[in-house]
Amino acid sequence: MSPYQNIKIKCPKCGQVGNMSVLPSLNTALNPELKEKVISKEAFEYTCPGCLTKNHLNYTFLYHDPSRKLMIQFVAGDDKAWVKAVNEFRQMPYSTRDPLRANKYCVRAVRSQNQLTEKIQIFDAGLDDRVIEILKLVMLANSFKGRLLKKPDHAFFYKDTDGSNNIIFFKKEESMGALKVTPEQIAAVEKDYAAALQDTMPGELQVIDSLWAAAAIKQCRKAD
Ligand SMILES: [Zn+2]
Numbered sequence: 001m002s003p004y005q006n007i008k009i010k011c012p013k014c015g016q017v018g019n020m021s022v023l024p025s026l027n028t029a030l031n032p033e034l035k036e037k038v039i040s041k042e043a044f045e046y047t048c049p050g051c052l053t054k055n056h057l058n059y060t061f062l063y064h065d066p067s068r069k070l071m072i073q074f075v076a077g078d079d080k081a082w083v084k085a086v087n088e089f090r091q092m093p094y095s096t097r098d099p100l101r102a103n104k105y106c107v108r109a110v111r112s113q114n115q116l117t118e119k120i121q122i123f124d125a126g127l128d129d130r131v132i133e134i135l136k137l138v139m140l141a142n143s144f145k146g147r148l149l150k151k152p153d154h155a156f157f158y159k160d161t162d163g164s165n166n167i168i169f170f171k172k173e174e175s176m177g178a179l180k181v182t183p184e185q186i187a188a189v190e191k192d193y194a195a196a197l198q199d200t201m202p203g204e205l206q207v208i209d210s211l212w213a214a215a216a217i218k219q220c221r222k223a224d
Contacts, residue, residue, distance in 0.1 A: 016050030025062035073109045074116040089205045101203030121159045131189045133213035152176045
């Protein structure tokens with residue numbers, strides 16, 4: 001069965017109504033061929049047949065990789081939509097949640113397509129997104145100290161074409177450079193922040209972002 005749904009869409013530029021195939025969810029076991037389109041975000045693009053403008057669409061999307069026991073819910077919309085979606089997920093009937101718990105699923109919710117594609121790449125690299133979020137903050141605090149005029153305000157993990165794991169730093173939308181992630185750095189975070197990395201809620205939806213990482217770092221420093 002095709003995971004696509006057809007909708008009518010009006011081009012914001014020329015107003016022509018066209019048909020778009022939207023992908024509300026992807027199960028990578030059923031449609032592995034669509035995964036790259038999600039990572040490149042091509043799956044969320046619509047080209048107007050009238051003026052050929054490429055429109056990028058933001059809509060709520062569920063990513064499910066059964067082989068990695070991974071589920072990522074991307075929630076489009078404002079704060080209200082976010083809170084509602086997270087609550088709905090957490091209040092799902094037990095019959096739906098039990099398999100996730102029993103299989104110790106990793107369940108995440110994210111607020112942007114960038115975070116979605118970042119998480120997919122982190123898990124595909126066999127890494128723990130909690131370790132990467134902590135590492136990003138550690139790198140932001142240490143590696144750039146005094147070396148840059150402008151301090152980056154956020155960072156994303158990405159896998160380079162040469163297969164290396166990297167974290168790229170941004171100030172607003174401007175790239176400030178990338179640093180390679182080494183196995184030694186991963187091991188150091190796993191050791192230093194072990195207390196924050198115990199999974200006490202397998203199968204439950206967790207929001208793992210920079211706020212989570214800041215709280216985890218604080219918790220571990222306090223315990224020292
Ligand atoms: Zn158009």
